[in-house]
Amino acid sequence: MYTLSHEKDKIGTTKLERGDPSTYAVSGVFNNIGGAKALAGWIKSIGGEEDGGVVFIGLNKDFSLVDKDENVIDFADATLIAIPDDDEVFLDITGLSEDVYKAFFAEHLSALDSES
Numbered sequence: 635m636y637t638l639s640h641e642k643d644k645i646g647t648t649k650l651e652r653g654d655p656s657t658y659a660v661s662g663v664f665n666n667i668g669g670a671k672a673l674a675g676w677i678k679s680i681g682g683e684e685d686g687g688v689v690f691i692g693l694n695k696d697f698s699l700v701d702k703d704e705n706v707i708d709f710a711d712a713t714l715i716a717i718p719d720d721d722e723v724f725l726d727i728t729g730l731s732e733d734v735y736k737a738f739f740a741e742h743l744s745a746l747d748s749e750s
Contacts, residue, residue, distance in 0.1 A: 636707065638664070638714070638725060639698050640680070645714075646673075648725045653742030658730040660739055664714065664723040673723055674716040682714075690715045699727070707738055 638645045646666030653660040666673050674682075674689035682691035693712040700706055710729025717723070736743065 635702050637700050638693075639700075641696050642698075645676075646723075650725070650727070650739070653735075653739050655735065655739075655743050657728065658732060658735040659726070659728040660730070660735075660742065661724060661726040664725045666723060670716045670721045670723045671718040673714075674718045677714060677716055687719050688715060688717050701738060705738075708734055 635647050636650055637647050646664050648662040648664045650660040650662040652662060664673075674684075677689050677691045678684065680691065682689055684690075691714050693709075693714060697712070697714075698706060699709065699712070708731070709727045712725065712727040712729075715724045715726065730739075
C-alpha cells in the first residue's frame with residue numbers, strides 16, 4: 635500500500651496494482667475519504683483542471699508518495715484523476731527511474747517475465 639500526501643497531509647492510499655515495466659509507469663485505484671466528488675472539489679481548489687467531467691492535477695513538489703515503511707518514492711511525473719460521475723479515482727505515475735521501479739515495483743517486472 636502506498637500513501638499520497640500533499641504538504642504533509644495524507645490524501646489517500648493506493649496499491650498501484652497496474653504497471654508498465656517498459657516505460658517504468660504504475661497506476662492504481664486511489665482510495666480517499668469522501669470519495670471521488672470530495673476529491674474532485676479539493677483538486678479544483680488547489681489548481682486542478684476539469685475536462686469532460688474528469689478532474690485532474692499533475693503532482694508537483696508539494697506531493698509525496700511513500701510505501702508502507704515510509705520510504706519515499708521519487709517520480710518525475712504523476713497525475714491524480716477523479717471522475718465524480720463514476721465515483722472513481724486513480725493515481726497514474728510515470729517517470730520512475732529504473733532503480734526506483736525495480737526497488738518498489740518488482741512484482742510488475744516479475745509478471746512481465748512470467749508472460750514471456
